[in-house]
Amino acid sequence: MYYLTLGVCCDPMYYLTLGVCCDPMYYLTLGVCCDPMYYLTLGVCCDPMYYLTLGFCCDPMYYLTLGVCCDPMYYLTLGVCCDPMYYLTLGVCCDPMYYLTLGVCCDPMYYLTLGVCCDPMYYLTLGVCCDPMYYLTKGAC
Structure with missing residues (x-):
């Protein structure tokens, strides 16, 4: 039920401007769609309860x-913030119930093909895992 324009898939209730699909209740400035309750600084839309430092809203x-x-x-190692119940290998934080292969952490109920972990009910085409109710166009599901 969505529409596709210039490679962007957008909800028909939203508006599409300069390649950005935006909720009509939000405002669009410099390519950033932002909640009106939030503030926009240097291209970052940030919750007013959060702090903004060096372009990061935290x-x-x-x-x-x-x-x-x-x-x-959590613990922070080599730029990765990881749950202490998880394990960190080669920069990937992974649930111990999942398996890690070639840098991808994957649910054991899913299948891993060409670096993409995909639900067996979905289809995988050109590296994109897609719900069968959706269509795949220009690499976007």
Whole structure:
């Protein structure tokens, strides 16, 4: 039920301007669609309860290090914020119930093909995993 224009798939209730699909209740400035309750600074749309530093919008309960906003209960290693219950390998934070292959963390119920982890009920075409109710055009589902 969506429409596709210039490679952008957009909800018919939304408007499409300069390649950005935006909710009509939001405002569009410099290519960024932003909630009117939020503020827009230097191209970043940020919740007013959050803080904006170096272009990153971060929850005040979290800490910001090297451009990564991280939950204080998590650990930060090599720029990756990871749940302590998960394992971190080669920059990928992965659930221990999942398997990690070639840098992709995948649910064991899913299949992994060419680096894409896909639900078996979906179809995989040109590296895109797509719901069978949707159509694939120009690499977008």
